[in-house]
Amino acid sequence: MEKNNVFAIIGSPRENGNTAFLTNKLLDLLKDNFKIEKIFLKDYTINSCKECYYCMDNDACSIKDDMQILYDKLREAQVIILSSPIFMGGVTSLMRAFMERTWHLRKGQLKDKIGSYIIVGRRDIGSGLNEMEGYLSRLKMNKLAGVLGFGFHENDVSKDEEALKNVQRLSKQIISLSQTQKMNNQDWIIL
Numbered sequence: 109m110e111k112n113n114v115f116a117i118i119g120s121p122r123e124n125g126n127t128a129f130l131t132n133k134l135l136d137l138l139k140d141n142f143k144i145e146k147i148f149l150k151d152y153t154i155n156s157c158k159e160c161y162y163c164m165d166n167d168a169c170s171i172k173d174d175m176q177i178l179y180d181k182l183r184e185a186q187v188i189i190l191s192s193p194i195f196m197g198g199v200t201s202l203m204r205a206f207m208e209r210t211w212h213l214r215k216g217q218l219k220d221k222i223g224s225y226i227i228v229g230r231r232d233i234g235s236g237l238n239e240m241e242g243y244l245s246r247l248k249m250n251k252l253a254g255v256l257g258f259g260f261h262e263n264d265v266s267k268d269e270e271a272l273k274n275v276q277r278l279s280k281q282i283i284s285l286s287q288t289q290k291m292n293n294q295d296w297i298i299l
């Protein structure tokens with residue numbers, strides 16, 4: 109049977125940083141059940157929303173940059189993971205730009221997807237958790253509580269045992285919820 113997709117979006121500028129570390133751990137636990145796709149937003153050209161309101165009348169964004177590639181990937185995924193370090197008390201500007209550019213998807217286009225998040229800060233996560241929770245609610249996804257890690261230098265978060273436990277918990281919840289979704293989508297033959 110064809111596997112469903114997990115699409116992980118990383119908003120850290122560091123490919124070997126703490127956010128990528130936890131995300132890789134999660135994806136490793138999911139790889140037997142899902143087709144995995146992981147991207148770093150830093151590798152994509154994502155302009156900020158220009159408030160043209162084209163998307164009010166069109167189910168699309170008028171800005172023709174790399175977000176167009178990401179919209180397709182979002183639509184194809186069954187599971188969407190947003191991963192970001194905390195910069196200045198919130199998600200990074202890379203993640204923020206991405207979020208703003210998905211405004212036109214807030215009317216339920218992603219409502220059947222499972223959504224969760226990973227955030228990593230050094231000490232003070234500020235509004236980062238609320239930003240992630242609020243985003244997934246706004247996009248009406250089936251939201252699972254995310255993972256919060258603490259670390260500063262690369263690999264610090266590998267010593268955060270609570271975060272590692274939460275990665276395991278999240279992987280189990282994702283697998284279980286996706287299996288329930290699959291059952292619900294089956295055409296039952298009632299004898």
Ligand SMILES: Cc1cc2nc3c(=O)[nH]c(=O)nc-3n(C[C@H](O)[C@H](O)[C@H](O)COP(=O)(O)O)c2cc1C
Pocket residue numbers: 120121122124125126127128192193194195196197198228229230231232233234258259260261262
């Ligand atoms: C510009 C900048 C701002 C930061 N602001 C915060 C902050 O407000 N709170 C916090 O806990 N950590 C802050 N940090 C620390 C990072 O969140 C931390 O180093 C994190 O592990 C980086 O994740 P990464 O390794 O995945 O890039 C900041 C780091 C940078 C570079």
